[in-house]
Amino acid sequence: MVFVVILLGAPGAGKGTQAERLAQRSSLPHVSTGDLFRANLSEGTELGKTAKTYMEAGNLVPDEIVLGMLFDRVAQPDCHEGYLLDGFPRTLPQAEAFDSKLDAGTNLVVFNLAVSDATIVKRAAGRLLCKACGNIQHAEFSPPKKDGVCDRCGGELHQRADDRPEVVRERLSVYHAETAPLVRHYENKGVLVSIDGERAPDEVFQDLDSRLEEHCQEGGPEARV
Numbered sequence: 001m002v003f004v005v006i007l008l009g010a011p012g013a014g015k016g017t018q019a020e021r022l023a024q025r026s027s028l029p030h031v032s033t034g035d036l037f038r039a040n041l042s043e044g045t046e047l048g049k050t051a052k053t054y055m056e057a058g059n060l061v062p063d064e065i066v067l068g069m070l071f072d073r074v075a076q077p078d079c080h081e082g083y084l085l086d087g088f089p090r091t092l093p094q095a096e097a098f099d100s101k102l103d104a105g106t107n108l109v110v111f112n113l114a115v116s117d118a119t120i121v122k123r124a125a126g127r128l129l130c131k132a133c134g135n136i137q138h139a140e141f142s143p144p145k146k147d148g149v150c151d152r153c154g155g156e157l158h159q160r161a162d163d164r165p166e167v168v169r170e171r172l173s174v175y176h177a178e179t180a181p182l183v184r185h186y187e188n189k190g191v192l193v194s195i196d197g198e199r200a201p202d203e204v205f206q207d208l209d210s211r212l213e214e215h216c217q218e219g220g221p222e223a224r225v
């Protein structure tokens, strides 16, 4: 049975931070559409160039582009037994297209990281990303031991272009209009678990980890797709 975990939440809610830890814990591959776009961007592909204009304005990349890229990624052999999605789906049409691709009986669980807008703005303002290994740190909440240097690999830390305050405001408004309705979509399917994302990263992780464990022990509700 394929096991799919989706992490929902506003930009900066902590999806990337938690997805990486959950992926390590569960051995599921971490599939982040934002990371896939950023990798395309740094490789200078056509896909990356197209995505760049949307990302830097805080807008969503059009559904057909996202869906093509995502379906290619999850068709790779490492995803055959399952995967952990971070940043996808982000619109109702994406969720519906994804639902229709899932095999009947897929074990699906959706964690919604609930975080206030005020916290989001603070987290984005201080986010630091490693250019070499993608490690996520924060100037205030997980400060690097040495200024500008990644704690994990010694690479260079930088700020994402879309973390400028005016872009974060736009991303938040797009989130409320397009992505927040997915909470109800997955609630109606009986697969949504809400997680308080305001707490410290370790506490959020412990909660996610035990809810995932609980879900696995119960066999998990089958996705009604």
Ligand code: AP5
Residues within 6 Å of the ligand: 009, 010, 011, 012, 013, 014, 015, 016, 017, 018, 032, 033, 034, 035, 037, 054, 055, 056, 058, 059, 060, 061, 062, 066, 086, 087, 088, 089, 090, 091, 094, 123, 124, 126, 127, 128, 136, 137, 138, 139, 141, 142, 162, 171, 197, 198, 199, 200, 201, 204
């Ligand atoms: P993407 O990269 O997916 O960005 P996002 O969803 O906006 O989410 P973020 O990566 O900003 O935040 P996060 O929730 O992962 O938080 P993080 O763990 O980094 O997408 C970027 C763009 O690509 C989109 O705007 C769009 O244009 C495009 N795109 C991607 N997917 C798409 C799709 N499906 N459809 C259309 N377009 C798409 O944490 C943030 C900061 O807070 C970090 O510094 C971290 O250290 C800190 N932090 C995390 N947790 C805590 C905590 N509990 N306490 C204190 N600090 C914390």
